Amino acid sequence: GDSVTQMEGPVTLSEEAFLTINCTYTATGYPSLFWYVQYPGEGLQLLLKATKADDKGSNKGFEATYRKETTSFHLEKGSVQVSDSAVYFCALSDPDLDKLTFGKGTLLTVNP
Amino acid sequence: DAGVIQSPRHEVTEMGQEVTLRCKPISGHNSLFWYRQTMMRGLELLIYFNNNVPIDDSGMPEDRFSAKMPNASFSTLKIQPSEPRDSAVYFCASSLNNGETQYFGPGTRLLVL
Numbered sequence: 001g002d003s004v005t006q007m008e009g010p011v012t013l014s015e016e017a018f019l020t021i022n023c024t025y026t027a028t029g030y031p032s033l034f035w036y037v038q039y040p041g042e043g044l045q046l047l048l049k050a051t052k053a054d055d056k057g058s059n060k061g062f063e064a065t066y067r068k069e070t071t072s073f074h075l076e077k078g079s080v081q082v083s084d085s086a087v088y089f090c091a092l093s094d095p096d097l098d099k100l101t102f103g104k105g106t107l108l109t110v111n112p
Numbered sequence: 113d114a115g116v117i118q119s120p121r122h123e124v125t126e127m128g129q130e131v132t133l134r135c136k137p138i139s140g141h142n143s144l145f146w147y148r149q150t151m152m153r154g155l156e157l158l159i160y161f162n163n164n165v166p167i168d169d170s171g172m173p174e175d176r177f178s179a180k181m182p183n184a185s186f187s188t189l190k191i192q193p194s195e196p197r198d199s200a201v202y203f204c205a206s207s208l209n210n211g212e213t214q215y216f217g218p219g220t221r222l223l224v225l
Contacts, residue, residue: 034213043116043203043216044155089155093212099145099168100214104154 002027006090006103013080013110021075021106023064023090031092033057033066033073034100038087047075047088080110114138116217118204124223130192133220136185137206145214146179146189147203155203161187194224 007022025031032051036044048057053068062077073090090103117136125131137144145160159169161181169179176195181187191198201221205214 036216043218044205044214045216046213049213099157099160102155 002031002092002094002101004090004092004101004103006088006106008104009107011106011108013108015082015110015112016079017110019075019077019080019084019108021088021090021108023073023075023103025071025073025090025092027071027092027094029094031094033064034091034093035062035064035073035075036089036091036102038089038105040086044089080108082110082112084108085110116204116206116215118202118217118220120220121218122221122223124225125194126225127195128193129224130190131194131198131222131224133189133202133204133222135187135189135204135217137187137204138215139185141206141208141215142184143207143209143212143214144181144187145205145207146187147205147216148200149203149219150200158189194222196224198222199224 003026005024034049035047037047038044048059050057050066053066056065064073064075087105087107089105091100093100119134143162146158147155149155158171159179160167164181177191179189201219203216203219205216207214
């Protein structure tokens with residue numbers, strides 16, 4: 001079945017540091033890939049997505065590229081801010097299935 | 113747009129009591145999802161509906177849990193009787209079509225004493 005594996009946290013960085021959160025997936029079809037973010041006390045919200053191979057999703061300075069050859073969708077940001085502190089979830093949507101498959105989430109803490 | 117609306121935002125109840133969580137999806141969305149989030153188990157899909165019909169309830173923990181969607185603008189998740197291990201944050205999400213971006217509500221934080 002489909003699965004998503006993302007790096008375990010917690011990840012702690014200083015402000016303006018470079019961020020990478022790794023995500024790899026297993027799927028039988030051609031999934032769409034997503035990154036969701038959950039700020040403290042809130043629900044998940046879509047950060048970015050990519051629907052086909054080599055697509056790059058981007059939002060709020062975050063980027064992720066759909067790499068079919070390595071089945072990866074790593075999240076990156078060049079310079080993190082304290083306000084980026086949150087839990088980040090990688091997810092996939094297989095067109096043959098009717099639901100999203102989420103990773104376990106990675107807690108990011110950014111210190112001033 | 114008001115987004116996905118959930119009520120109550122917080123619920124504290126005693127073991128054995130019935131708990132009903134409510135969700136209003138985004139207007140026009142035809143898929144609705146119920147999730148549970150805990151520190152130990154992370155985010156779990158409990159059940160989802162498409163056009164008000166339950167499609168997959170394999171994530172529902174046991175018979176104490178039930179969910180309904182009587183119309184396109186309302187769904188309930190009921191736990192009867194509740195147990196302390198049901199304490200979690202319950203999220204409702206909706207999407208325009210299956211496999212599309214899901215929009216999450218703010219969640220209901222449930223504590224069963």
